[in-house]
Amino acid sequence: MEMASFSGFLRTLGIIVIFYYLFKFAVRLFAPILMQKAVNKMQDKMQEQYRQQQEQQYNASQATKATPKPKKEVGEYIDYEEVK
Structure with a gap:
């Protein structure tokens, strides 16, 4: 059985x-870039959703304007003539 040496422990601790x-330096360097990309992506998604919502509202308003309301059908229309 081998015993761990003190110099090996210090070397491992130094590497850690x-x-x-x-890692701390890399995070400080790349975190702002990654955050900016994430913010831009979310902003693009929000703009796309807003655009789709506006198109749906426009299409819904156009559909109601284009088609007249159907008249209520009560039954057959019969033309009567007056008899004297």
């Missing part, structure tokens, strides 16, 4: 600390 600071 170096990777931690490299």
Whole structure:
């Protein structure tokens, strides 16, 4: 059975600390870029939804204007003549 050496422990600890600071630096560098892309993507989605909603409202208003309301059909129309 091998025992862990103190120098090996320090080396591992040093590597962990170096990777931690490299990760921290990379996040500070790339996080604003990623956040800006996410915000732009959400803004595009919201604009598309708004555009679709406006088109639906316009189409609905056009459909109600284009088709006249159907008249109520009470029954057959019979033309009577007066008899004297």
